[in-house]
Amino acid sequence: xxxxxxxxxxxxxxxxxxxxxxxxxxxxxxxxxxxxxxxxxxxxxxxxxxxxxxxxxxxxxxxxxxxxxxxxxxxxxxxxxxxxxxxxxxxxxxxxxxxxxxxxxxxxxxxxxxxxxxxxxxxxxxxxxxxxxxxxxxxxxxxxxxxxxxxxxxxxxxxxxxxxxxxxxxxxxxxxxx
Ligand SMILES: [Zn+2]
Numbered sequence: 001x002x003x004x005x006x007x008x009x010x011x012x013x014x015x016x017x018x019x020x021x022x023x024x025x026x027x028x029x030x031x032x033x034x035x036x037x038x039x040x041x042x043x044x045x046x047x048x049x050x051x052x053x054x055x056x057x058x059x060x061x062x063x064x065x066x067x068x069x070x071x072x073x074x075x076x077x078x079x080x081x082x083x084x085x086x087x088x089x090x091x092x093x094x095x096x097x098x099x100x101x102x103x104x105x106x107x108x109x110x111x112x113x114x115x116x117x118x119x120x121x122x123x124x125x126x127x128x129x130x131x132x133x134x135x136x137x138x139x140x141x142x143x144x145x146x147x148x149x150x151x152x153x154x155x156x157x158x159x160x161x162x163x164x165x166x167x168x169x170x171x172x173x174x175x176x177x178x
Pocket of ligand 1: 097098099122123124125126127
């Protein structure tokens with residue numbers, strides 16, 4: 001038996017490894033990238049909806065992340081975050097969704113063949129950007145509004161364009177303890 005380390009950091013990740021073999025309880029790629037999407041969502045200032053996205057290329061490198069927020073230079077304090085009332089007094093005409101931000105903020109202009117991890121199923125507007133950018137797979141965690149026209153149109157377009165869609169269960173996502 002090797003020396004037993006009683007610190008929390010060692011015991012939390014590996015309780016029986018003596019240090020000579022690799023850990024076996026490491027997280028999967030899906031867990032890793034979806035966790036990055038979830039972490040990105042925590043940057044959002046939206047009081048009602050937090051969505052994060054993470055784009056990964058064929059080499060499993062992260063090439064873009066995003067969360068829902070207003071465009072660069074547009075004040076988080078001046079523009080409205082509400083959902084009801086006159087259209088111009090709601091967030092809807094101003095907010096940029098996580099998926100679109102991840103695409104526009106990407107370090108690569110060429111996203112062909114990439115996979116997009118996202119907390120919520122993409123809306124129809126983001127679906128257009130996903131398709132046009134060449135992303136080939138969408139991995140989502142929640143689909144809160146499957147009966148909405150937006151999600152129906154999104155699903156229709158993504159399917160027709162040959163973008164693979166995969167559900168990733170929420171309970172598979174790493175619980176982040178900092
Ligand atoms: Zn969207």
